[in-house]
Amino acid sequence: MRNILDLEGRLVGEAPIDIDTTRRLYRALVETRAYDKKGTTLQRQGRLATYAPLLGQEAAQVGSAAALDPHDWMVATYRDAGAMWMQGYPWEVLLLSRSGDERGGRPPVHVDVLPPSITVGAHMIHAVGISWAEKLQGTDRIAITYFGDGATSEGDFHEAMNFAGVFKTPTVFLCQNNGYAISMPRERQTASDTIAQKADAYGMVGEQVDGNDLFAVYASTKEAVDRARAGEGATLIEAVTYRVGPHTTNDDPGRYRDPEEERMALDRDPIERVRRYLEHEGAWDTDWEESVQAKASTTIERAVELAESLSPPSPEDIFGAVYEEMSPDLRRQFEQVES
Amino acid sequence: MSELTLAGALTDALATALDKDQRVLVIGEDVGQTGGVFRITDGLIDRFGDQRVIDTPVAESGIVGAAFGMAVAGLRPVAEIQFMGFSYPAYDQILSHVARIRNRSQHRFSAPMVIRMPCGGGFGAAEHHSESTEAIYAHIPGLKVVIPATPYDAKGLLLAAIDSPDPVIFLEPIRLYRLVREEVPEGYYTVEIGKARIEAEGTDVSIITWGAMTHEVREAVEQLAVDGISAEMIDLRTLRPLDEDTIIESVQKTGRAVVVQEAPKTAGFGAEIAALIGERALYSLQAPVERVAGWDTTIPLKKAEHRYMPTTGAIVAAARRTLDA
Ligand SMILES: Cc1ncc(C[n+]2csc(CCOP(=O)(O)OP(=O)(O)O)c2C)c(N)n1
Ligand SMILES: [Mg+2]
Numbered sequence: 166m167r168n169i170l171d172l173e174g175r176l177v178g179e180a181p182i183d184i185d186t187t188r189r190l191y192r193a194l195v196e197t198r199a200y201d202k203k204g205t206t207l208q209r210q211g212r213l214a215t216y217a218p219l220l221g222q223e224a225a226q227v228g229s230a231a232a233l234d235p236h237d238w239m240v241a242t243y244r245d246a247g248a249m250w251m252q253g254y255p256w257e258v259l260l261l262s263r264s265g266d267e268r269g270g271r272p273p274v275h276v277d278v279l280p281p282s283i284t285v286g287a288h289m290i291h292a293v294g295i296s297w298a299e300k301l302q303g304t305d306r307i308a309i310t311y312f313g314d315g316a317t318s319e320g321d322f323h324e325a326m327n328f329a330g331v332f333k334t335p336t337v338f339l340c341q342n343n344g345y346a347i348s349m350p351r352e353r354q355t356a357s358d359t360i361a362q363k364a365d366a367y368g369m370v371g372e373q374v375d376g377n378d379l380f381a382v383y384a385s386t387k388e389a390v391d392r393a394r395a396g397e398g399a400t401l402i403e404a405v406t407y408r409v410g411p412h413t414t415n416d417d418p419g420r421y422r423d424p425e426e427e428r429m430a431l432d433r434d435p436i437e438r439v440r441r442y443l444e445h446e447g448a449w450d451t452d453w454e455e456s457v458q459a460k461a462s463t464t465i466e467r468a469v470e471l472a473e474s475l476s477p478p479s480p481e482d483i484f485g486a487v488y489e490e491m492s493p494d495l496r497r498q499f500e501q502v503e504s
Numbered sequence: 505m506s507e508l509t510l511a512g513a514l515t516d517a518l519a520t521a522l523d524k525d526q527r528v529l530v531i532g533e534d535v536g537q538t539g540g541v542f543r544i545t546d547g548l549i550d551r552f553g554d555q556r557v558i559d560t561p562v563a564e565s566g567i568v569g570a571a572f573g574m575a576v577a578g579l580r581p582v583a584e585i586q587f588m589g590f591s592y593p594a595y596d597q598i599l600s601h602v603a604r605i606r607n608r609s610q611h612r613f614s615a616p617m618v619i620r621m622p623c624g625g626g627f628g629a630a631e632h633h634s635e636s637t638e639a640i641y642a643h644i645p646g647l648k649v650v651i652p653a654t655p656y657d658a659k660g661l662l663l664a665a666i667d668s669p670d671p672v673i674f675l676e677p678i679r680l681y682r683l684v685r686e687e688v689p690e691g692y693y694t695v696e697i698g699k700a701r702i703e704a705e706g707t708d709v710s711i712i713t714w715g716a717m718t719h720e721v722r723e724a725v726e727q728l729a730v731d732g733i734s735a736e737m738i739d740l741r742t743l744r745p746l747d748e749d750t751i752i753e754s755v756q757k758t759g760r761a762v763v764v765q766e767a768p769k770t771a772g773f774g775a776e777i778a779a780l781i782g783e784r785a786l787y788s789l790q791a792p793v794e795r796v797a798g799w800d801t802t803i804p805l806k807k808a809e810h811r812y813m814p815t816t817g818a819i820v821a822a823a824r825r826t827l828d829a
């Protein structure tokens with residue numbers, strides 16, 4: 166398993182990014198966690214529908230997304246707000262998507278990030294098709310897709326990996342192995358030693374990395390992105406991390422795992438590791454930390470305000486987006502809603 | 505103009521689209537050198553190359569899912585599923601993603617793509633090769649469902665489908681692939697999606713059908729005429745969006761309706777037509793709406809298949825019942 170930063174925040178390999186970039190990504194980690202905590206809080210207050218916390222997976226998401234170009238495509242899931250935001254999907258739109266509002270699936274025009282996939286496993290092939298289209302059109306754009314350990318059991322995982330292998334599409338498969346698919350441990354998903362080794366069967370590169378190590382995730386993804394852009398095909402990255410929170414706000418992990426496990430995960434916290442590294446490097450102090458935290462919470466508060474300032478979608482929004490133009494039979498129904 | 509079969513008209517449509525629009529590509533199992541099991545893509549790989557006529561692994565969900573990604577990224581894929589009975593592995597992709605992306609992204613992304621599949625029975629094929637499950641597609645918001653019955657319509661509708669900003673399930677009645685030839689214009693033209701075709705005008709009874717059953721209905725209309733019964737024949741051509749007005753205007757005129765489908769009767773698309781007539785033309789009816797359909801059985805294999813298929817005689821009898829009522 167690839168590792169660059171140890172638990173104490175000491176380098177055991179070569180840092181793939183400079184201090185300024187690390188400080189920038191540290192801010193991103195903190196902001197992602199602030200969003201995530203807010204998500205759980207808002208759900209408890211009844212202001213969001215179900216929320217799927219990403220707590221503990223911040224480095225896997227921020228580190229991988231940091232390796233992309235701004236114009237690259239992303240196809241991710243309900244738990245990947247950190248990665249999606251890194252690629253330009255605004256926090257307020259992510260909040261909308263979790264509040265039961267279709268407009269949460271509409272990022273700004275220049276952001277080619279698909280709405281978060283709720284179906285497990287079906288979306289990886291979309292990244293294959295998208296990146297294949299880019300290859301056929303001769304652009305240098307690639308696509309990354311995020312999915313969980315559970316998703317690797319779906320049949321569509323096989324079809325996506327297989328197509329990517331056969332057609333050498335510029336796709337990065339980023340699996341966040343967070344140990345669980347709702348209540349099912351990773352061992353119930355596959356009998357293979359690692360998820361990364363499945364890449365072999367598809368004729369592509371596979372690598373397992375410490376998903377709580379920002380540097381390792383970044384380095385591994387950067388290599389995969391470079392390979393894809395160079396026409397060398399797809400890569401499967403298994404980022405080993407841990408889902409510290411419940412599956413969603415409706416879930417009770419006490420029914421299926423030992424709370425001791427969650428406490429142990431705190432020692433592997435992905436953000437604390439980077440903080441220690443910056444401190445060793447003399448690039449961290451409490452004043453800066455306070456400003457980073459303050460900035461993160463103002464940003465998220467502002468996003469909440471924006472998301473909550475919108476009135477609910479109208480029947481026009483709902484009927485008007487089934488087809489490009491409302492068909493006459495649909496219009497007849499629409500008029501019944503209106504009257 | 506040239507005389508083409510429905511199959512030939514489809515090949516012509518694909519060639520025309522590939523030629524006209526660089527974004528169009530064909531993707532599916534055996535669509536390359538073999539030209540597809542029904543030869544609909546015959547010769548296209550030689551003309552347009554293997555980057556635009558793409559042979560894939562045997563993986564329907566993968567074909568549709570990848571085509572979906574291509575459509576999202578700006579191409580216009582035409583995916584071929586070898587038989588309707590093998591489209592079900594891709595059903596989740598179609599229902600959960602292809603049909604919904606416009607709604608779930610509020611127009612930010614869309615999937616302008618065509619999924620072609622041969623459908624229907626009546627030729628003694630192997631198990632799973634004779635399906636008429638159009639209702640499971642017509643039921644899904646966000647999809648258009650098209651089923652041509654003539655060579656002219658086949659070409660014009662396929663070109664319209666490829667041009668559609670929204671995904672189209674394009675059903676090709678196998679029994680009609682090579683049944684007749686017809687004058688088909690050369691070059692580009694479209695037939696509007698969502699418009700039914702009145703094949704024969706009549707005043708006594710409306711017979712509404714689609715796909716391969718147009719063949720039996722046509723025969724039934726001729727037989728009824730011999731007895732002085734004037735039947736109006738409507739070929740729907742598109743199931744979604746449904747051309748409600750053409751159906752309703754016809755039934756208001758004739759006061760009688762027979763709906764004919766090859767699919768099993770219960771919860772078939774014919775039930776939707778009957779319900780629509782009940783909602784919008786009940787007071788014009790002089791007789792109950794008749795449905796002629798396949799039985800609620802799995803379509804039998806070769807030896808007993810004829811016991812399943814709706815016959816010309818059954819259609820004639822149903823039309824007569826509406827007149828006797
Ligand atoms: C096709 C499908 N089956 C089941 C579900 C219900 N479900 C939602 S999340 C989940 C577990 C997914 O686990 P994993 O892929 O490891 O992702 P994680 O939730 O851990 O991020 C399940 C079974 C679903 N959304 N889609
Ligand atoms: Mg998981």
